[in-house]
Amino acid sequence: MTEGLWILFWIVVFPGFVFTLVVGLVASWVVRKVSALVQWRVGPPFMQPFYDVMKLLGKEVLIPQDGQTKVFIFAPLVGMSGVLLLSTMLCQISIARTTFVGDIIVAIYLMVLPSLALILGGSASASPHAQIGSAREMKLVMGYELALVLAFIVVIIKNGGQLSLAAIAQSTPVLSISGMLAFLVSILCIQAKLGFVPFDIAEAETELGSGVLMEYSGALLAVWKIMQAMMLVALPLFLVMVFLGGFDTAFWRPLLAGIGKYVLILVLLILIKNTNPRVRIDHAMKFFWVYCGITLVVAVILATIGRELSISWL
Amino acid sequence: MGWKMWSLKKSPWVFHVNTGACNNCDIEIVNCLTPRYDVERLGIKLVGSPRHADALLVTGVGTCQAAKRLQEVYRQIPKPCVVFCIGACALGTGIFHKGYHVAGPVDEIIKEVDPNAIIAYVPGCPPKPEAMISGIVKALATI
Amino acid sequence: MNYQELNNKLSEIKDKLTGIKQTAENRVWLSCESENSYAINKFLFEDVPLRFVIATGIDCDDCFEVLYHYAYDELGSVITLKAFIRDRENPAIESITPFLPGAEWIEREIHDILGIDFKNHPNMRRLILADDWPEGVYPLRKDFPHCKLKEVKK
Numbered sequence: 001m002t003e004g005l006w007i008l009f010w011i012v013v014f015p016g017f018v019f020t021l022v023v024g025l026v027a028s029w030v031v032r033k034v035s036a037l038v039q040w041r042v043g044p045p046f047m048q049p050f051y052d053v054m055k056l057l058g059k060e061v062l063i064p065q066d067g068q069t070k071v072f073i074f075a076p077l078v079g080m081s082g083v084l085l086l087s088t089m090l091c092q093i094s095i096a097r098t099t100f101v102g103d104i105i106v107a108i109y110l111m112v113l114p115s116l117a118l119i120l121g122g123s124a125s126a127s128p129h130a131q132i133g134s135a136r137e138m139k140l141v142m143g144y145e146l147a148l149v150l151a152f153i154v155v156i157i158k159n160g161g162q163l164s165l166a167a168i169a170q171s172t173p174v175l176s177i178s179g180m181l182a183f184l185v186s187i188l189c190i191q192a193k194l195g196f197v198p199f200d201i202a203e204a205e206t207e208l209g210s211g212v213l214m215e216y217s218g219a220l221l222a223v224w225k226i227m228q229a230m231m232l233v234a235l236p237l238f239l240v241m242v243f244l245g246g247f248d249t250a251f252w253r254p255l256l257a258g259i260g261k262y263v264l265i266l267v268l269l270i271l272i273k274n275t276n277p278r279v280r281i282d283h284a285m286k287f288f289w290v291y292c293g294i295t296l297v298v299a300v301i302l303a304t305i306g307r308e309l310s311i312s313w314l
Numbered sequence: 315m316g317w318k319m320w321s322l323k324k325s326p327w328v329f330h331v332n333t334g335a336c337n338n339c340d341i342e343i344v345n346c347l348t349p350r351y352d353v354e355r356l357g358i359k360l361v362g363s364p365r366h367a368d369a370l371l372v373t374g375v376g377t378c379q380a381a382k383r384l385q386e387v388y389r390q391i392p393k394p395c396v397v398f399c400i401g402a403c404a405l406g407t408g409i410f411h412k413g414y415h416v417a418g419p420v421d422e423i424i425k426e427v428d429p430n431a432i433i434a435y436v437p438g439c440p441p442k443p444e445a446m447i448s449g450i451v452k453a454l455a456t457i
Numbered sequence: 458m459n460y461q462e463l464n465n466k467l468s469e470i471k472d473k474l475t476g477i478k479q480t481a482e483n484r485v486w487l488s489c490e491s492e493n494s495y496a497i498n499k500f501l502f503e504d505v506p507l508r509f510v511i512a513t514g515i516d517c518d519d520c521f522e523v524l525y526h527y528a529y530d531e532l533g534s535v536i537t538l539k540a541f542i543r544d545r546e547n548p549a550i551e552s553i554t555p556f557l558p559g560a561e562w563i564e565r566e567i568h569d570i571l572g573i574d575f576k577n578h579p580n581m582r583r584l585i586l587a588d589d590w591p592e593g594v595y596p597l598r599k600d601f602p603h604c605k606l607k608e609v610k611k
Contacts, residue, residue, distance in 0.1 A: 032354070041352040048357055051324035055368070058318035059392040062365060129363075210362035217365040217392045378587035414596035415587065 015091035017084055024229030025049040027266060031232070034270045049229065056222035064215050066126035075121030076216070076223040082113025083227055087234040090165075094237075094247040094258075099166040104156070107165065107238060108149060114227055115141045115193060118202060118212050121224075125215035133211030136281045137202035140192055143288035144199075148189040150296040154182040155242050157303040169246030176313050178299040178306065183243045185292045185299075187268055190235050192284070195228065196269060198276040199284055236265040322368050322394060323454045325357035329367035329391070333384050333420065335374025338440040339401035343371055346443035353447060364390045369450070372420045375403040375410045381417040385427045396432045396453065397424055400446065402439040432457065460532065463505075467536075470500050483534035494523070494540035495551035501527055502557055507536060509557055514567035516599050521548045521573055542573065552578040570597045 010016055028049045036043025063069055086107060093099050115137065122134030155173045162168055173179030192199035203211045213224055240247055244261045248254035279287070306314030332340050347353060347360050361367050364387050376384065388397070397420075402408040404420040417423060421433045434453035438445050460482070467477065467485070473493040478486040489497055501507050507527035515522040521542040528535055542548045552575035554561045564575045565584040572595035575581065583590070595601065 036349075036352070036354060039349040041349045042355050043352070044354050044357060048325065051321055051357060054317070055321035055325045058321055059368075059394070062390065062392055210366060213366075214363040215365055221366060378589065414601070 010092070011084075011088055015095070016088045019091075020084060020087045020230045020233050021226060024226070024231075024233045025053065027232040028229050030266060031270050031273070034267070035274050038270075038274045053222050053225055053229075056225065057219050059218040061218035061220055062215075064126045067215065068124040071120055071124035072215075073220065075117045075124060076220050076227060079114040079117025079121075080223050080227040080230065082110050082117070083230040083234055086110040087230055087237070090234060090237050090241060093165050093169070094241070095249050097166055099164055102163045103165050104152065104163055104168065104242070108152065111148075111193065111235065111238070112141070112145065114231060117227070121216070122202070122212035127215050129210070130212055130214045133202045133214070137212060139281050139285055140199065140201055143285040144189040144192045147185055147288045147292040147296060148193075150293070150300065151182040151186040151189070152242060154178050154296065154299045154303045157300065157307055160307065165241055169241040172243070172245035174243045174245075176306065178302040178314060179243065181295050181299040181302075183239075185295055186239060186243070187265070187272070188292065189288070190239060190265075191269055191272055192288075193235060194231055194269070196273045198272070198279045200278060201281050201284060232266075236262055236269070239265055318394060319457060322396075323457065325359075326369045326396070326450070326454060327359045327361045327367050328369045328371050328398075329361055329364050329387075330371045331373070331384060331387055333372060333374040333380035333404075333423075334377035334415070335401065335403060339373035339403075342440040342443055343373065343400065343446065346446050351443050351447060356447075356451065358450070365392065367391050367395070369396045369398060371398050371400055372404050373400045374420075375407045375413070376417050376420045376423045377415050378417045379415075381423045384420070384423055388424055388427055388431075394432075396434060396457070397421075398434050398436060398450065398453070400436045400438075400441060402437060405435050405437055408439065460534075463529065463532070463534075466505055469504075470497055473497055483532060485534065485536040486539065487536065488539040488541065491523070491540050491542040491550045494525075494538065495553065497538060498525055498553045499556060501525075501536070501538065502553075505529075509559055510535070512560060512563045512567065514571045514573060514597075516571060516597065518599060519543075520545065521571065523550055523567065523573065525553070547574065548572065549574040549576055551576050554578055569595075571595055572598065 012018065026049075029044065029046060032048070033043045063072060089103065089107065089110075093103070119134045119137050119141070122130040122137065155168060156162065158173050158176070158179060159168055159171055174183045188199075195203055201211075203213060213221065216224060237247065240258065240261045244265075247258035247261070249258065302314045306312065330340070330343055345351070347358075358369075364370070368391075370388065370391060372384065374380070399405050399420045403410060406419045407413075407416055410416050421431075421435075424431045424433060434449060436446055436449035441449070463485075464477075464479075467487070471477070473496060474487050474489050476486075476488040478488075480486060487497070502509060507529050510526045510528050512526065513524040515524065523540045523542065525538045525540070526535060527538070540550060542550055548571075550573060552560070552564055554564060554575075555577060561578070561580060562584060564578055565581060567573055568575055568578075568581060569584050569586050572593075586596070
């Protein structure tokens with residue numbers, strides 16, 4: 001009984017839904033505030049993302065008549081639950097250090113769920129804008145998923161075929177050439193997955209009139225925004241655990257170091273977001289397949305050589 | 315007033331519709347949304363779809379061609395919402411008073427669909443961005 | 458070509474014109490009747506050659522006029538051809554779109570607003586009036602009662 005209650009608490013409050021939501025909304029405020037400061041303006045007040053979600057929950061929900069109603073309603077819920085599960089799993093690995101072999105594969109699968117949900121939701125709205133947005137998101141996912149998985153394979157090779165996140169989180173692959181290459185590529189892939197400029201092709205505001213999420217309103221749009229906020233927690237945390245040496249929650253110096261690593265990745269994402277224009281979908285695919293692909297092939301070769309000859313800085 | 319209106323006042327997302335304007339007011343609206351006037355401190359964001367919007371910024375006199383489309387856009391905005399008529403033409407047809415192409419000022423067109431619509435007026439030709447911000451803040455404060 | 462050569466060139470079609478006037482150094486006005494406008498336009502566009510800028514429709518009280526404005530960029534001058542349409546009941550003129558595709562939309566607009574029929578126009582559709590505007594009502598004619606706007610639309 002208490003075991004069940006404990007699991008419920010773990011999933012709903014900490015580090016599950018409520019904790020991830022609050023941290024995610026604070027992180028999205030940080031993104032907006034830093035973007036404002038970079039543009040020499042003041043930016044939104046601290047509670048602004050909370051007000052946004054609250055306001056969206058209070059609006060009426062309009063469902064298009066010709067759309068697929070069930071898919072329309074369930075797509076955001078599926079996306080949100082995927083991100084929620086990922087974030088809970090990662091926090092559990094950081095805090096309680098209990099894990100299972102192959103959990104990095106589960107994490108990669110769970111990271112695909114929000115993009116899939118976007119594609120499904122966009123296709124289920126009976127709108128040509130949403131359809132173009134979802135087709136472009138499909139192409140974008142095909143582009144960066146390969147690069148992301150290859151980047152993680154570099155890390156797995158460097159750790160000697162270790163598939164358990166708790167063990168991977170002990171080492172810092174970024175302090176080597178192949179690790180650094182893989183880290184840089186994975187930052188760009190995370191940028192695309194979060195839907196930040198230069199890869200916010202699916203939700204291109206000025207081009208497509210809001211693209212994929214065009215027909216969503218009210219509480220369903222609130223779920224999408226919550227999902228995007230939670231992705232801001234889960235994905236950089238995943239990068240911290242894979243590349244930067246994990247998030248040790250022992251009080252207080254390691255915790256501060258962990259938070260510092262998370263903030264570092266967030267700041268990198270914000271700076272790339274504010275200094276780049278949006279790219280076209282064919283440019284994006286060429287970028288991920290050709291440039292990132294070649295970089296990662298070089299990184300895999302270097303990692304294998306380094307592993308075989310026990311050179312740690314390769 | 316309820317938490318719905320309170321949170322709407324804290325975070326009004328705007329959608330811009332041009333029903334036959336000369337584009338002066340549209341240029342000023344776009345100016346208003348640039349980093350110089352920083353409307354993000356008030357929570358205002360320009361959205362690309364009427365389904366995400368809380369406030370409709372309407373410019374231009376209500377032409378016959380645009381009247382039905384404006385009513386359709388208004389119906390697609392999830393209620394509660396506010397309509398801002400920007401510029402002299404949207405307020406009361408401006409200099410196009412007896413034009414052959416005018417279906418009426420924007421508030422008459424909106425009131426045909428929804429007699430209880432909340433409509434605010436920002437006069438000017440075109441209104442300065444400061445005037446628009448002041449108008450939005452005052453309107454949201456009195457709702 | 459300088460102005461002298463331009464004037465000589467324009468005199469080649471003198472027999473179809475009813476008047477040539479030069480009000481300023483870079484402004485030439487040619488007038489003709491609507492029957493000859495197609496040939497003169499073809500000459501101006503292809504043989505001189507001039508660049509077509511825009512066309513204008515005017516409702517004078519006893520006739521219609523269609524003005525075709527051409528630019529001669531080497532001298533920076535504008536040459537306008539005024540074609541008079543004397544028939545007020547069924548105003549008609551030959552369309553110049555077959556050899557000048559850039560005139561297609563302006564002729565559609567003049568037709569919408571003034572009711573001048575352009576013969577042989579490939580795509581005569583409504584351009585700028587509202588979709589539910591009644592047929593046969595031309596807003597910018599002098600006898601259009603602009604105060605009776607609401608009755609027209611009902």
